[in-house]
Amino acid sequence: ILNVEQSPQSLHVQEGDSTNFTCSFPSSNFYALHWYRWETAKSPEALFVMTLNGDEKKKGRISATLNTKEGYSYLYIKGSQPEDSATYLCAFNNAGNMLTFGGGTRLMVKP
Amino acid sequence: DAGITQSPRHKVTETGTPVTLRCHQTENHRYMYWYRQDPGHGLRLIHYSYGVKDTDKGEVSDGYSVSRSKTEDFLLTLESATSSQTSVYFCAIDDGASYEQYFGPGTRLTVT
Numbered sequence: 001i002l003n004v005e006q007s008p009q010s011l012h013v014q015e016g017d018s019t020n021f022t023c024s025f026p027s028s029n030f031y032a033l034h035w036y037r038w039e040t041a042k043s044p045e046a047l048f049v050m051t052l053n054g055d056e057k058k059k060g061r062i063s064a065t066l067n068t069k070e071g072y073s074y075l076y077i078k079g080s081q082p083e084d085s086a087t088y089l090c091a092f093n094n095a096g097n098m099l100t101f102g103g104g105t106r107l108m109v110k111p
Numbered sequence: 112d113a114g115i116t117q118s119p120r121h122k123v124t125e126t127g128t129p130v131t132l133r134c135h136q137t138e139n140h141r142y143m144y145w146y147r148q149d150p151g152h153g154l155r156l157i158h159y160s161y162g163v164k165d166t167d168k169g170e171v172s173d174g175y176s177v178s179r180s181k182t183e184d185f186l187l188t189l190e191s192a193t194s195s196q197t198s199v200y201f202c203a204i205d206d207g208a209s210y211e212q213y214f215g216p217g218t219r220l221t222v223t
Contacts, residue, residue: 009151032210043201043214044154089153093210097142097161098169101153 002026004092006102013080014110020076021105023090027071032093035064035075038104039086047075047088080109114138115215117202123221130189132218134202136182141207143185144169145177148199148217157200160185161207192222 005024013019025033032051036044048057053068061078077084087106091099114137124130134143142161146154146169156169158177166177174196176188189196202215 006153034211043216046211046213049209049211091154097205097207097210098156098159099210099212100170101146101155103151104153 002092002094002100004090004100004102006088006090006105008105009103010106010108012108012110015080015082017080017109018076018078019080019107020074021088021107023073023075023092023102025071025073025090025092025100025102026094027069029094030068030071030092031095033066033068033073034091034093034099035073036089036091037086038089044089075105077107080107082109082111085109115202115204115213117200117215117218119218120216121219123223124192125223126193127191130192130220132187132200132202132220134185134187134215136185136204138204138206138213139182140204141182142205143179144203144205144212145175145185145187146201146203147171147196148201154201157187189220192220194222196220197222 035047038044048064050066055066063076066073087104089104091101116135118133144159145157155171160166160179178186200218203212205212
């Protein structure tokens with residue numbers, strides 16, 4: 001069983017704040033790191049897939065970085081909005097098609 | 112939206128009864144997965160399939176079986192449901208190229 005950890009488990013921020021959270025994963029046998037956004041009562045929605053050390057991806061106000069050598073990825077949200085409230089999941093792929101998910105970071109943005 | 116549906120969307124059943132959940136896709140993707148949602152664990156893989164009649168176990172497969180008799184359908188069966196199997200179950204698919212998985216809407220199962 002692979003150990004994929006996310007921190008913090010939950011986070012409350014004010015509208016307009018920028019925030020970031022961490023995903024740590026095994027640094028050996030790395031193939032890809034995925035980020036998903038998961039709103040309550042909906043299904044997880046893919047945000048990013050990153051495969052190379054140093055990768056940076058951006059989608060609107062959300063961006064992510066990847067460090068495969070030390071086994072971590074950061075997800076950043078700039079100027080948080082109430083609609084950003086969701087659980088953010090990372091998933092580690094060590095080759096093959098199986099993903100191991102972290103426990104998620106639950107973000108709540110207060111207006 | 113990826114063409115994935117799950118049925119039923121909600122089910123309440125009694126301990127000891129068999130339950131089958133269905134995942135149906137219209138994308139003709141080779142890989143299909145069943146996950147369960149557990150607080151603090153995100154999503155945990157139950158079983159997956161890499162082709163018709165080709166399946167394998169995931170992290171939490173005990174008490175579950177699967178079948179895939181055609182590309183578009185992946186069935187998850189709880190032979191004798193227990194209260195610990197109360198959860199939300201998600202099906203996912205991928206094409207095997209990008210390894211990006213697309214999720215169905217989920218099935219909320221309550222075992223009383």
